[in-house]
Amino acid sequence: MSETVRIILNGDERAVPAGAMLAAALLGLGLRRFRTSVHGEPRAPLCGMGVCQECRVTVDGRLHVRSCMTPCREGMRVETDEP
Amino acid sequence: MSGRECDVLVVGAGPAGIAAACCAAECGRSVLLADENPACGGQIWRAERSSVAAPAAAAWLARLASSGVEILPGATAFEADGDAGRIRFERDFKTVEVHCRRLILATGARELFLPFPGWTLPGVVGAGGLQALVKGGFPVAGRRVLVAGSGPLLLAAAGLLGRHGANVLGVYEQTSLTDLGRVLLELRTFHKKILEAAGLAVAARGAPLRAGWWVAAAGGAAGDVSEEGARLEWVKLTDGWRQTKVECDLLACGYGLRPSTELAQLIGCRVSAGAVAVDEFQNTTVDGVLAAGEVTGIGGAELSLEEGSVAGYAAADEPERARAHFAARARYRGFAAALERAFALRKELKGAVTAETIVCRCEDVTAGRLGEFRSWKEAKLGSRCGMGACQGRTCGAAAEFLYGWGAESVRPPMVPVRVGTLAGDSDPR
Numbered sequence: 001m002s003e004t005v006r007i008i009l010n011g012d013e014r015a016v017p018a019g020a021m022l023a024a025a026l027l028g029l030g031l032r033r034f035r036t037s038v039h040g041e042p043r044a045p046l047c048g049m050g051v052c053q054e055c056r057v058t059v060d061g062r063l064h065v066r067s068c069m070t071p072c073r074e075g076m077r078v079e080t081d082e083p
Numbered sequence: 084m085s086g087r088e089c090d091v092l093v094v095g096a097g098p099a100g101i102a103a104a105c106c107a108a109e110c111g112r113s114v115l116l117a118d119e120n121p122a123c124g125g126q127i128w129r130a131e132r133s134s135v136a137a138p139a140a141a142a143w144l145a146r147l148a149s150s151g152v153e154i155l156p157g158a159t160a161f162e163a164d165g166d167a168g169r170i171r172f173e174r175d176f177k178t179v180e181v182h183c184r185r186l187i188l189a190t191g192a193r194e195l196f197l198p199f200p201g202w203t204l205p206g207v208v209g210a211g212g213l214q215a216l217v218k219g220g221f222p223v224a225g226r227r228v229l230v231a232g233s234g235p236l237l238l239a240a241a242g243l244l245g246r247h248g249a250n251v252l253g254v255y256e257q258t259s260l261t262d263l264g265r266v267l268l269e270l271r272t273f274h275k276k277i278l279e280a281a282g283l284a285v286a287a288r289g290a291p292l293r294a295g296w297w298v299a300a301a302g303g304a305a306g307d308v309s310e311e312g313a314r315l316e317w318v319k320l321t322d323g324w325r326q327t328k329v330e331c332d333l334l335a336c337g338y339g340l341r342p343s344t345e346l347a348q349l350i351g352c353r354v355s356a357g358a359v360a361v362d363e364f365q366n367t368t369v370d371g372v373l374a375a376g377e378v379t380g381i382g383g384a385e386l387s388l389e390e391g392s393v394a395g396y397a398a399a400d401e402p403e404r405a406r407a408h409f410a411a412r413a414r415y416r417g418f419a420a421a422l423e424r425a426f427a428l429r430k431e432l433k434g435a436v437t438a439e440t441i442v443c444r445c446e447d448v449t450a451g452r453l454g455e456f457r458s459w460k461e462a463k464l465g466s467r468c469g470m471g472a473c474q475g476r477t478c479g480a481a482a483e484f485l486y487g488w489g490a491e492s493v494r495p496p497m498v499p500v501r502v503g504t505l506a507g508d509s510d511p512r
Contacts, residue, residue: 045216069120
């Protein structure tokens with residue numbers, strides 16, 4: 001992998017590929033629980049194109065951001081649903 | 084709130100939207116091309132991270148760049164007033180209102196997902212969905228991936244996954260081998276398309292293609308709520324008589340495409356058989372509103388380009404130039420109709436759903452619960468099915484297939500937006 005940018009995932013600094021979409025980068029880091037469903041199940045991206053809303057995370061303090069539509073940026077703070 | 088004005092607003096920057104925007108702009112109209120994604124190209128021409136576009140895409144993107152079209156990326160339409168030619172978008176968490184004389188809807192299509200036990204597990208992704216994620220930088224090298232569902236997209240997905248080093252264990256197509264053979268015969272006049280299909284098949288080589296098989300269930304580590312807990316470990320497939328179980332890391336599963344008609348419905352355009360109805364010049368039933376590409380029916384990039392060209396010239400009041408694209412459009416429509424017949428979904432797919440299977444992923448509504456209702460409206464009122472964040476975009480099509488329930492009206496905001504965006508704030512954070 002050529003260039004990387006740093007994001008802060010749940011408080012930890014992580015390197016992700018520059019130019020990657022956030023959902024893709026988070027999957028690459030091994031994340032499985034992007035959000036928690038009404039009944040407490042972990043959910044992860046399904047459609048990859050902004051329709052299903054399963055990949056929503058908190059980005060720079062903004063809740064419910066679709067990570068599949070969000071390019072990674074240097075210093076981006078990302079919080080996922082903790083179990 | 085910021086405002087824009089233009090002669091022609093095109094919503095959706097896939098092949099249809101790009102062609103429409105180029106043609107209208109080349110006739111001297113001021114054109115604004117809006118898309119939810121950060122880059123133009125739509126799903127079919129979604130660029131791979133750090134790689135060049137396909138030749139057809141590159142040619143159109145170059146034409147777009149020199150056409151004078153103004154591009155509005157990252158803009159999600161959430162409210163519309165077709166008669167007044169007013170569309171509101173959320174962009175960077177701010178409101179952008181566009182006023183236009185003509186509106187061209189090129190909002191494309193999305194994958195059809197059908198429920199089965201375990202389809203909500205992390206690791207179960209759409210076939211096009213996984214393609215989009217891989218192009219977006221998800222590394223799949225060395226991962227065991229099963230591809231299943233229906234339609235030409237499965238081969239394209241398998242080919243892409245193979246090129247990225249994934250271990251593609253198999254492609255399971257629900258259409259029977261007999262029906263696949265019949266369609267190949269029927270389509271033999273479309274030489275280029277057949278070659279393309281053959282190319283995809285070659286690209287997917289090494290991965291066994293099995294026709295007449297579909298997903299019965301998926302499962303894995305369950306019950307554990309830790310981050311590394313529930314995840315996909317196996318997929319069970321069936322041909323109606325036999326079953327086979329395959330261990331894998333990812334399941335890429337989609338049952339074809341369905342038009343994304345919400346914006347058209349919000350404006351009041353007539354939708355027939357799930358697609359926006361248009362006349363020979365791609366006019367919808369609402370004056371001044373045209374539609375092109377897969378929102379008017381699934382047909383592929385070539386058909387979308389022809390429809391987009393017709394719509395762009397028609398919106399610029401150049402009917403003769405639009406007419407020049409009628410013959411090619413008719414030809415590709417014939418191809419699309421044959422494909423649709425070939426990949427018709429078998430009824431047995433409904434049988435994968437058990438009472439415990441979740442149908443509405445946003446509100447965790449099970450099939451057992453939905454069995455209490457007689458219509459989509461009743462189900463929404465009684466169970467909140469289709470009333471979550473995706474607004475029924477995933478479960479609505481599934482419920483239509485499973486129960487024959489038709490979707491109903493769309494109301495604004497048609498997607499979740501910030502409260503401040505609704506109020507027209509400049510930055511509602």
